[in-house]
Amino acid sequence: MAAALEDTPVTYEELADLERQFDDVETEIIRKQFELSRPLYQKRHKIVSQIPNFWPLVIEQAPPEIDEYIQPSDSAVLLNSLSSLDVSRFELEDAGSGEPRSFSVRLEFAENDYFEDKVIEKKFWHRKGPRNWSGLVSEPVEIKWKKGKDLTGGLLSLARKAWEEENAWAKDNPGKKQPKGLTETQEALRTSLENTGIGGISFFAWFGYIGSNISEEESKKEVERRIKARGENLVDGVEKADDSKGEDKGDDGGEDEEEEDDLEIFPDGEDLAICIAEDLWPSAVKYFTHAQEQDALSDDEFEESDEEMTESPTQAGAAERPSKKQRQD
Amino acid sequence: MAAALEDTPVTYEELADLERQFDDVETEIIRKQFELSRPLYQKRHKIVSQIPNFWPLVIEQAPPEIDEYIQPSDSAVLLNSLSSLDVSRFELEDAGSGEPRSFSVRLEFAENDYFEDKVIEKKFWHRKGPRNWSGLVSEPVEIKWKKGKDLTGGLLSLARKAWEEENAWAKDNPGKKQPKGLTETQEALRTSLENTGIGGISFFAWFGYIGSNISEEESKKEVERRIKARGENLVDGVEKADDSKGEDKGDDGGEDEEEEDDLEIFPDGEDLAICIAEDLWPSAVKYFTHAQEQDALSDDEFEESDEEMTESPTQAGAAERPSKKQRQD
Numbered sequence: 001m002a003a004a005l006e007d008t009p010v011t012y013e014e015l016a017d018l019e020r021q022f023d024d025v026e027t028e029i030i031r032k033q034f035e036l037s038r039p040l041y042q043k044r045h046k047i048v049s050q051i052p053n054f055w056p057l058v059i060e061q062a063p064p065e066i067d068e069y070i071q072p073s074d075s076a077v078l079l080n081s082l083s084s085l086d087v088s089r090f091e092l093e094d095a096g097s098g099e100p101r102s103f104s105v106r107l108e109f110a111e112n113d114y115f116e117d118k119v120i121e122k123k124f125w126h127r128k129g130p131r132n133w134s135g136l137v138s139e140p141v142e143i144k145w146k147k148g149k150d151l152t153g154g155l156l157s158l159a160r161k162a163w164e165e166e167n168a169w170a171k172d173n174p175g176k177k178q179p180k181g182l183t184e185t186q187e188a189l190r191t192s193l194e195n196t197g198i199g200g201i202s203f204f205a206w207f208g209y210i211g212s213n214i215s216e217e218e219s220k221k222e223v224e225r226r227i228k229a230r231g232e233n234l235v236d237g238v239e240k241a242d243d244s245k246g247e248d249k250g251d252d253g254g255e256d257e258e259e260e261d262d263l264e265i266f267p268d269g270e271d272l273a274i275c276i277a278e279d280l281w282p283s284a285v286k287y288f289t290h291a292q293e294q295d296a297l298s299d300d301e302f303e304e305s306d307e308e309m310t311e312s313p314t315q316a317g318a319a320e321r322p323s324k325k326q327r328q329d
Numbered sequence: 330m331a332a333a334l335e336d337t338p339v340t341y342e343e344l345a346d347l348e349r350q351f352d353d354v355e356t357e358i359i360r361k362q363f364e365l366s367r368p369l370y371q372k373r374h375k376i377v378s379q380i381p382n383f384w385p386l387v388i389e390q391a392p393p394e395i396d397e398y399i400q401p402s403d404s405a406v407l408l409n410s411l412s413s414l415d416v417s418r419f420e421l422e423d424a425g426s427g428e429p430r431s432f433s434v435r436l437e438f439a440e441n442d443y444f445e446d447k448v449i450e451k452k453f454w455h456r457k458g459p460r461n462w463s464g465l466v467s468e469p470v471e472i473k474w475k476k477g478k479d480l481t482g483g484l485l486s487l488a489r490k491a492w493e494e495e496n497a498w499a500k501d502n503p504g505k506k507q508p509k510g511l512t513e514t515q516e517a518l519r520t521s522l523e524n525t526g527i528g529g530i531s532f533f534a535w536f537g538y539i540g541s542n543i544s545e546e547e548s549k550k551e552v553e554r555r556i557k558a559r560g561e562n563l564v565d566g567v568e569k570a571d572d573s574k575g576e577d578k579g580d581d582g583g584e585d586e587e588e589e590d591d592l593e594i595f596p597d598g599e600d601l602a603i604c605i606a607e608d609l610w611p612s613a614v615k616y617f618t619h620a621q622e623q624d625a626l627s628d629d630e631f632e633e634s635d636e637e638m639t640e641s642p643t644q645a646g647a648a649e650r651p652s653k654k655q656r657q658d
Contacts, residue, residue: 005621008379018373019614025366032365033358040350047347050337285348292334 030100034089044285045086055082057291058284065275069268073151074203077114084108087281090123101126102136103277114151116144122207124273127219128226129212136270137211139163143204151202152265158189159208159265189263201266209269359429363418373614374415384411386620387613394604398597402480403532406443413437416610419452430455430465432606443480445473451536453602456548457555458541465599466540468492472533480531481594487518488537488594518592530595538598 005012048054056079062070070078086106091098106121120143124136140160143152150156162185169178182190214222266272280287334341377383385408391399399407415435420427435450449472453465469489472481479485491514498507511519543551595601609616 005380008381010376010379014376015614015618018369018376021369021372022366022611022614025369029358029362029365032361036358036361037351037354040347040354043350044347047339047343050339051334052337282351285344285351289344 027100031092031098034092034100048284048288049084051288054288055085055284056080058085058280058287061287061290061294062280063275066272066280069201069206069272070203071151071200077109077112077151078203081110081112082107083110085276085281085284087277091125099126103273105273105276114146114149116146120207122209122273124270124277125216125219127212127214127216128222129214129219130222132226133212133214135211136273137214138209138269138273140210140265141207143207152205152208153192153196153202155189155192155196155201155205155265156208158185158192159205159210159263161185162189162263163210186263189265193263193265205266206269206272208265209273210264211270356429360421360427363421363429377613377617378413380617383617384414384613385409387414387609387616390616390620390623391609392604395601395609398535398601399532400480400529406438406441406480407532410439410441411436412439414605414610414613416606420454428455432602434602434605443475443478445475449536451538451602453599454545454548456541456543456545457551458543458548459551461555462541462543464540465602466543467538467598467602469539470536472536481534481537482521482525482531484518484521484525484530484534484594485537487514487521488534488539488592490514491518491592492539515592518594522592522594534595535598535601537594538602539593540599 059070059075059078059082084107086108088104088106089100089102090104091102092100102123102125104121104123106119108119109115109117120141122138122141124138126134127137128134140156140163142160143150143156145151162183165183165185166178170176388399388404388407388411413436415437417433417435418429418431419433420431421429431452431454433450433452435448437448438444438446449470451467451470453467455463456466457463469485469492471489472479472485474480491512494512494514495507499505
């Protein structure tokens with residue numbers, strides 16, 4: 001079929017401009033979503049904070065996409081001492097501007113045997129990068145483990161240390177490329193990662209997730225570059241794949257990036273964050289209600305199967321747990 | 330873990346009420362989404378209607394979830410004569426009330442060898458039914474096929490006839506249950522369906538999709554019943570699974586329904602409708618741009634592979650087609 005724009009008054013610029021307007025509307029809709037639901041989340045927070053085991057019961061019923069990352073030892077901490085979980089869209093200001101896809105997950109804990117922290121909070125920034133990439137980036141968050149109780153086996157603090165050293169170097173050497181090869185801390189981190197069995201990494205290693213190394217400034221530049229590039233590309237009649245453009249600008253592509261990827265202590269960190277923010281958090285009351293049903297069932301009829309549920313609490317009720325929210329439901 | 334509400338001032342009614350408020354906000358957000366994007370869709374309509382092959386080029390690049398239903402003979406009609414595709418949320422009034430999940434798909438065609446219709450429109454109503462069901466229901470839409478050109482081999486008009494007969498019977502026998510067994514038309518429809526090879530059903534049979542037999546009134550009653558039942562159930566301390574409730578009310582459950590399901594000529598009708606309304610329609614300009622890229626590639630470099638693309642146009646560019654929109658992108 002022949003290219004269709006040749007004999008029409010429509011230009012590629014016009015179409016590209018239209019698409020940009022659609023993107024803006026989509027961002028605006030996501031903002032609206034949080035604006036409209038914020039008062040309800042505040043109300044929910046007040047109500048559920050009066051229910052002592054609310055969040056542990058929600059965690060018990062967590063969907064498989066979250067549950068798979070919770071090891072038995074993590075489960076012990078979460079079920080015994082998680083007192084609150086909150087997701088906020090911290091870049092949304094009252095006026096309603098700001099990136100609505102950035103969010104923070106804040107966990108509160110009661111006194112426990114594992115760490116000193118009462119609050120552990122992890123922020124995720126939605127950024128755009130070269131090669132048409134967009135996604136969530138974060139910073140490793142330290143946890144003050146009690147002696148001999150580090151569930152990540154030292155991984156988390158190594159990840160934090162390596163990240164701090166890298167940042168300090170970048171500050172002292174503005175505009176320069178990080179030297180090739182690994183630092184001492186990075187080597188230690190790599191060795192430590194290699195010695196960790198598959199599937200054996202703690203849920204708490206998630207607090208070490210970094211993601212792509214894209215700063216706020218780089219992300220803003222990338223947005224401007226895309227708007228400009230899009231216009232230019234479309235003048236040729238064909239929108240070139242963005243792959244070819246990345247190398248002109250940001251120097252963080254290529255081999256170095258792969259090396260750094262190897263040092264990510266929780267590679268699925270973004271998926272887990274999204275699942276917490278877009279499923280566990282909005283559907284918490286449904287998961288809680290399911291936990292109650294499980295409980296009532298085991299009290300009434302399956303007295304003996306109760307023990308089983310205690311042994312492997314996060315596995316219970318897989319068949320009956322509420323499904324993810326879908327637009328069309 | 331013990332049931333958690335016993336020693337708290339929180340009641341199950343309070344939680345159920347909170348969930349209802351969340352549901353209302355979600356519906357409101359979907360309304361807002363269409364309200365905000367409607368002017369842009371109107372603008373897009375004006376622009377793309379100046380591009381002669383716009384919709385055929387979009388169909389060429391349709392995602393696999395749509396493409397799998399387009400047979401080679403369907404493809405010939407769609408690529409040669411589809412002049413417009415429109416999705417509207419017809420239950421949304423200007424004031425912004427109404428069910429935003431109901432929609433209509435309207436196809437316009439140029440003069441062609443297959444049928445007389447210039448416009449074929451199919452409406453989908455979002456309804457709620459017994460057993461916690463919610464989804465899209467529709468009515469079979471007739472197509473005026475030219476002689477010997479019925480791409481559905483008579484299925485579509487049989488489905489329409491059976492549906493009309495059923496409706497006429499229900500009108501003459503208000504409140505009564507349809508008699509057991511199949512009518513003559515239903516028998517003919519079943520035979521015709523049995524003789525159709527798997528995977529051989531035309532895209533145009535989609536216009537015969539009916540879905541669950543839930544009227545507007547039944548759906549409204551079901552919404553009221555759920556609100557009431559939810560409150561009652563929760564007073565016991567356990568929200569009973571809704572399965573047990575269906576039988577008390579609507580009499581359209583059970584064997585009859587299964588028999589009718591067998592007569593659905595396009596069982597995946599709802600999935601296809603949603604994919605058209607939530608992917609093909611909003612991303613049409615992206616699919617069009619990809620079609621242009623394919624075209625430019627084949628013109629410049631792969632002159633000889635051009636023929637291949639013409640033979641199987643809807644298969645082209647599978648690897649490079651834009652992915653579905655996701656919230657976090």
